[in-house]
Amino acid sequence: MTHITHAGATRAGIEIVFAASGAHVFTHAWLRDHCACAQCRHPDTQQRLLDTFALPQDLRVAALELGEDGRMLMLTWPDGHVSHYAAAELTASLQPVGLLTSEISTWNDAEISADFPQVNYDALMGDDLMLESYLEKIERFGFCFVEETPATPEATKAVATRISYIRKTIFGGYWDFTANMEHKDTAYTTLAIGPHTDGTYSFDAPGYQMFHCLAFDGVGGENVFVDGFRIAEIMARETPELYRVLTEIDVPGQYIDHEKGIHLMARRPLLREDVTGRLAQVSFNNLDRAPFALEPARMALFQEAYATFARHANDRALQYRRRLAPGSLVLFDNWRLLHARDAYSGYRRLAGAYLNKEDVESRLRVLRLKKAQHAA
Numbered sequence: 001m002t003h004i005t006h007a008g009a010t011r012a013g014i015e016i017v018f019a020a021s022g023a024h025v026f027t028h029a030w031l032r033d034h035c036a037c038a039q040c041r042h043p044d045t046q047q048r049l050l051d052t053f054a055l056p057q058d059l060r061v062a063a064l065e066l067g068e069d070g071r072m073l074m075l076t077w078p079d080g081h082v083s084h085y086a087a088a089e090l091t092a093s094l095q096p097v098g099l100l101t102s103e104i105s106t107w108n109d110a111e112i113s114a115d116f117p118q119v120n121y122d123a124l125m126g127d128d129l130m131l132e133s134y135l136e137k138i139e140r141f142g143f144c145f146v147e148e149t150p151a152t153p154e155a156t157k158a159v160a161t162r163i164s165y166i167r168k169t170i171f172g173g174y175w176d177f178t179a180n181m182e183h184k185d186t187a188y189t190t191l192a193i194g195p196h197t198d199g200t201y202s203f204d205a206p207g208y209q210m211f212h213c214l215a216f217d218g219v220g221g222e223n224v225f226v227d228g229f230r231i232a233e234i235m236a237r238e239t240p241e242l243y244r245v246l247t248e249i250d251v252p253g254q255y256i257d258h259e260k261g262i263h264l265m266a267r268r269p270l271l272r273e274d275v276t277g278r279l280a281q282v283s284f285n286n287l288d289r290a291p292f293a294l295e296p297a298r299m300a301l302f303q304e305a306y307a308t309f310a311r312h313a314n315d316r317a318l319q320y321r322r323r324l325a326p327g328s329l330v331l332f333d334n335w336r337l338l339h340a341r342d343a344y345s346g347y348r349r350l351a352g353a354y355l356n357k358e359d360v361e362s363r364l365r366v367l368r369l370k371k372a373q374h375a376a
Contacts, residue, residue, distance in 0.1 A: 002088040003070035009061060016073065018091055026090070028059045031075060034093070035083035105140050106230035108318045117144040121155070121329075125162060132367040135163070135360065138208075142227055143332035149212060151326035156212045156351045159329055164359035167206060169199075170255070170262055176214070176351040190345060195226050195313040195338035196285040198354075200253030201264040205283060207357025209339070210331045211350060213324035218346015222323045226338040228282030231312040232271055235305075242305035246270040249302050251283070252290035265290060270309060281335040284309065313338055324350075331355075 006017040013027040033052050035041070040050040063076035073085045117137040123130045124146055137144040149155050157174050160166050166173045179190045199205030211223070235243040252267040267290075272281040294302060312318060319340075324330070332339065335357060 002091050004066055004073060004087045004090075005070060007064055007066055007073055009064060014061065014064065014073075014075070016090065018087065019070070021091060021094070024094060028061060029055055031061075031083065031085070032059055032077060034085070035081070036085075036089075037083065039081075040083075103140055104229070106227050106233055107141060107320075108227070108230060109316070109320050112141065112227075112320050117141045118147050119144060121146050121149040121159070125158065128367060128370070131162065132364065132371065135364040135367070138331060138333060138360075139364065142229070142336040143225060143330055146329040146331070147327065149327055149329040151212070151214045153214070153351055156210070156214070156329060157353070159212075159331070160210055160353045160355060163331075163363050164355050167354040167356050169202075169206065169354060170257075170260075170264070174351070174353045176349070178347065178349050190221075190343060190348075192343040193341045194286065195224060195310075195319075195340040196287065197228070197283055197338055198285070198334050200251070200268075200283050200285040200288050201255040201266050201290075202253075203266045204356075205266075205281075206334050206354035208331055208355040208360050209334045210329065210352045210355070211324055212326075212329040212352060213348065214326055214351050215347065215349040216323070216325060218344050218348060220342050221344030221346075221348055222321050222342045224340035224342070225320045225332065226313050226318055226340070227336065228284065228313075228338050229279060229336050230318060231309060232279050232282065234312055235308060239305075239308060242301075242308050243271065245301050245305040246309060247273055249294070249298075251306075252292050253283075253285060253288045254290040255288060267292075270306070282338070283335075284313070284338060286310065 003019050004016055005019050006015075008015055010025060013025045014031060015023055015025045017023045032055055033048075033050065035050065040048065042049055060078065061075045062078050065074045065076075066072070067074055071087050073087065073090070075083045075085070077083070117140075119130060119134045119137070124134055134144055134146070146159055149159065153174070153176055156176075157166070160174070197205065198209060232243065235246070247269050249269060250267040251270055252265060255262065255264040257263075268281070268283055270282065270284050271279060272283065274280040293299060334354075
């Protein structure tokens with residue numbers, strides 16, 4: 001249990017010493033702005049009611065007290081207002097905003113085959129603890145299969161909406177298609193598709209993607225999944241200069257279908273880091289890469305780095321391969337995993353959907369909160 005061992009006023013603010021993580025100074029203005037009482041924060045909407053910008057510049061506390069064995073800090077302000085702060089909430093505010101806490105385990109083929117992430121359809125649909133476990137497996141490994149899923153559109157949609165609402169894109173919301181060239185994309189053919197992420201042409205690429213093969217009668221068509229975060233680890237260790245290049249240079253992507261009035265374009269680094277320096281997103285699709293040029297030396301370095309990433313993505317030792325079959329549904333993190341498909345002949349019917357990154361993470365946060373409240 002998080003608790004405070006000492007708290008005292010300084011010129012800069014209130015210095016708080018946490019038993020597990022050491023000291024941090026919170027400014028007076030920050031503490032007053034984050035009072036969670038019903039006068040300062042709406043109890044239902046959790047939106048701030050306090051006028052942040054009306055706080056005095058020389059704000060100080062009138063009194064300070066620790067309670068509940070250091071689990072609670074109470075501050076009294078000059079106007080008599082009393083604010084209560086849970087030690088756990090104060091420490092949580094020091095973490096990167098929105099960062100989930102599950103352990104991330106990168107993998108190659110041998111490792112993921114030995115500890116394969118999967119759950120049962122009926123258990124997932126009927127038990128919130130199983131749903132939490134499912135989403136945590138996806139957070140840890142980047143994907144998880146749902147086995148014994150009925151091979152119907154209804155069951156496929158049910159898994160998606162068990163988590164969140166389905167994201168609508170130029171391909172629709174829920175999609176269910178064969179190799180019919182309904183859209184100008186290689187996925188709508190029987191051709192091989194190399195390792196890639198979807199939506200490099202979107203400002204906000206889909207966070208998660210779901211596949212469920214409803215029918216297959218043919219030859220070939222093996223599916224491939226590659227952990228882009230493992231590739232990044234390898235490059236950071238073996239070719240750090242090339243890794244850094246891929247975090248610095250924006251790569252443009254585009255989707256063109258002028259007959260439908262569509263020309264999407266976006267750009268971001270192949271390896272996008274967040275403000276803490278943690279890898280947040282892999283964005284790689286050579287088929288959709290738009291033309292761009294740099295000065296020659298920089299361009300040559302980028303091309304070497306880009307080719308190195310592609311070489312790792314096509315390394316069979318890093319690829320988990322299986323042909324999707326009716327009854328085996330997969331949801332995977334499109335900001336982390338690359339996916340691919342071998343060429344095939346015959347009939348193949350694939351269903352699926354996109355889910356937003358923030359919606360899936362929201363679902364997991366709420367499930368964790370409910371479990372913690374139940375345990376308390």
